[in-house]
Amino acid sequence: MAGLGDLLGRAVLWPFVLLARLIDLPLRVWQRWTGIGGMAAVFLAPTLLIFGVFVLVPLGLNFAYAMTGGTGILLGERPFVGFEQYGRLLECEDYTRRLTCREDQFWTAVGNTGVFVIFQVTLMVAVSLITALILNRNIRGRGFFRAVFFFPVLLSPVVVGLIWRWILQRQGLLNLIMVNLGLDPQVWLNDRFYAFAATIGVSTWAHMGFYTLILLAGLQAIPRDLYEAAEMDATPPTRVFRRITLPLLAPNLAVVLVLALIRGVQIFDEVYVLTGGGPGTSTLFLTQYIYEAGFASILRNPGLAAAASILMGAVLVVLTLLQLWLSRRAEGGRVR
Amino acid sequence: MGQITLRGIRKSFSGVDVIHGIDLTIADGELAVFVGPSGCGKSTLLRMIAGLDRPTTGTIEIDGQDVTRTSAAERGLAMVFQSYALYPHMTVRQNLSFGLENTRMPKNDITARVDDAGRMLEIMDLMDRRPTQLSGGQRQRVAIGRAIVRNPTAFLLDEPLSNLDAELRGSMRAELAGLHDRLKTTMIYVTHDQIEAMTLADKIVVLRKGVIEQVDTPLGLYNRPQNLFVAGFIGAPNMNFFNAVAVDGQAELPGGLRVAVPGNGPVTIGIRPQMLHLADPDAPALTGTIRLIEALGAETVVHAAAADGTAMVVVLSGQPALRTGETIRLAFDPDALHVFGADGQRLD
Known part of the structure; x- marks a missing residue:
């Protein structure tokens, strides 16, 4: 059996061994020529190539498109218009009244995204924290509940949107239950308030497992001794939470907060499937506006979409820098 | 209080x-x-x-x-x-x-x-x-x-x-x-x-x-x-133990040295490494072969194997002239012995 296993192992490894032998000589020559520093470039090259093709080139193209006008798709067919697309997005007669803005839908999307982010992130952090605190306790079926809360994270956003549309639509599961309970059915997804609340609730449900996991890891990293020392010191539970748990969880909370903010600003797929941005434009968020401006509207304007995406990107860069700063600060203050 | x-x-x-x-x-x-x-x-x-x-x-x-x-x-x-x-x-x-x-x-x-x-x-x-x-x-x-x-x-x-x-x-x-x-x-x-x-x-x-x-x-x-x-847990190095059979209040240590012990039957005789010292040439002694010598300056720790193969450790003061492989002859004060019965409990 050992002989057969050995043979199988060799058969599987054979192509890799051949490849290694083939590149061995060129690599030796390269190393002799460039020194050991040059080898780093060789090993980084594949990743840099992928990063360049799928990130840097599209990013550059996006900047280029944002400087062009017209409805053409190919860059060569599009006239150069400078910063006109940015001007169009940001032009308003009265910034307190979005209808006076040239691209009022952009401002609607910005406003909706802002409100969404404030409520969704607050709810997300609160729910994730409470869930993590409960799952951190020695409760019966803890493993099962951890899986249950994490399960939605594994679902595709489109599936999440569809599930909840089936639940919330006019003849959906929720209304069926309400009718059976003798209550009046509601038009959940056709009411501005309910639809907006649904986007917040559904996105929180879909992503909270991920944030709960981060917070749970943070809670479990707090040494049990600290709680026992607090117990010996007759510390009331609320004070333990306020003075020990929260400060020691702060780095994880900061990461969760910023990641949730970034994700909140980027919200698109599940909301697009759930409400399509409606009713009207009440759940139109920034990413959907960009998508529609560039690809889905009758008068598609890739330049406008590119400019809007760059503005959104700027916000995300600020949030990412904030996250990096918080992570490094947390790293610096971590218990050694 | x-x-x-x-x-x-x-x-x-x-x-x-x-x-x-x-x-x-x-x-x-x-x-x-x-x-x-x-x-x-x-x-x-x-x-x-x-x-x-x-x-x-x-x-x-x-x-x-x-x-x-x-x-x-x-x-x-x-x-x-x-x-x-x-x-x-x-x-x-x-x-x-x-x-x-x-x-x-x-x-x-x-x-x-x-x-x-x-x-x-x-x-x-x-x-x-x-x-x-x-x-x-x-x-x-x-x-x-x-x-x-x-x-x-x-x-x-x-x-x-x-x-x-x-x-x-x-x-x-x-x-x-x-x-x-x-x-x-x-x-x-x-x-x-x-x-x-x-x-x-x-x-x-x-x-x-x-x-x-x-x-x-x-x-x-x-x-x-x-x-x-x-007895084994307290004291460093650990106490040396020798298994023996007591007959008429006497037990024989490796090398033939007989010591007085309470009781009869199987016993374990313990002696701390610090309680052993080099025996006079003609005096009866506990004997063993030196396996390792750790010269620490003020004292010398000798690891040896008794005649029956039992490992023993001896702490000698100073820097005695000993060599690995030699036979070491050891004496001790009989009052320094600890004798334990077959159940592991102290006998005296």
Whole structure:
């Protein structure tokens, strides 16, 4: 059996061994020529190539498109218009009244995204924290509940949107239950308030497992001794939470907060499937506006979409820098 | 006051008994050390006294009052953890005052107590630092300070020096002994290090597999171990043991040397490595072949194999001229022998 296993192992490894032998000589020559520093470039090259093709080139193209006008798709067919697309997005007669803005839908999307982010992130952090605190306790079926809360994270956003549309639509599961309970059915997804609340609730449900996991890891990293020392010191539970748990969880909370903010600003797929941005434009968020401006509207304007995406990107860069700063600060203050 | 009494303490985890009925009294002001190998239940016992774990059966009394069902907070005890358990986000001063703030003590009193402890432990210049900015020894002092400020009935110390290097451990050991002399408060100290136990304790409790093997003073344990386990555990290097059969009050050691022993039948004869010395050329002797010589300067540790193959260690003073492979002839004072019966219990 050992002989057969050995043979199988060799058969599987054979192509890799051949490849290694083939590149061995060129690599030796390269190393002799460039020194050991040059080898780093060789090993980084594949990743840099992928990063360049799928990130840097599209990013550059996006900047280029944002400087062009017209409805053409190919860059060569599009006239150069400078910063006109940015001007169009940001032009308003009265910034307190979005209808006076040239691209009022952009401002609607910005406003909706802002409100969404404030409520969704607050709810997300609160729910994730409470869930993590409960799952951190020695409760019966803890493993099962951890899986249950994490399960939605594994679902595709489109599936999440569809599930909840089936639940919330006019003849959906929720209304069926309400009718059976003798209550009046509601038009959940056709009411501005309910639809907006649904986007917040559904996105929180879909992503909270991920944030709960981060917070749970943070809670479990707090040494049990600290709680026992607090117990010996007759510390009331609320004070333990306020003075020990929260400060020691702060780095994880900061990461969760910023990641949730970034994700909140980027919200698109599940909301697009759930409400399509409606009713009207009440759940139109920034990413959907960009998508529609560039690809889905009758008068598609890739330049406008590119400019809007760059503005959104700027916000995300600020949030990412904030996250990096918080992570490094947390790293610096971590218990050694 | 700080007398702690344990009566019939048993503890099980998931049906597995780890403490098998402990009865013990620690007098007020005494420094008792729980010592034993890993898994012997010493930390579990300490945690039950602290109130962090509940005994399955039995009672714990502090100054005659049953506190078995009393919470840790209400027992008036203070604990120093192996990991120090300092709050990493608080300064040393905040760490020291945190427990006192829970008692709603006036701020001025808290400051006074914290300063007193700080001066006693010479950590006043560290008060504004965080634990991450302290060395191991400094953290240890802060952890002790946190216990001191609460003015507890008794201190419980769970392997407090195990994270320190050997040199620092030695100096902190002396400081702890000095602290106990000054405070005169009951201390229960858990360690697996017999040197810590021997140097610190008024009373040592030797534990094995959840059972007390012997309770005695350090020298009492060293001079009259009640069983083979204690004899082997206390003392460094370990005691030498020779199996023999006693007939008419006599047993033969490897090499043919006969010694007087109490009782008859199979016995184990123990003798500490320091109690052996080189025998005169013509005198009867315990013999062995030298396997290894560790010359330490002031003393020489000789590892040898007795005639029957039993390993033995000898600590000789000075630097005797010995060579590996030679036969070593050893003599001893018959009073230095420890004789244990087939059940492992001391015979005399």
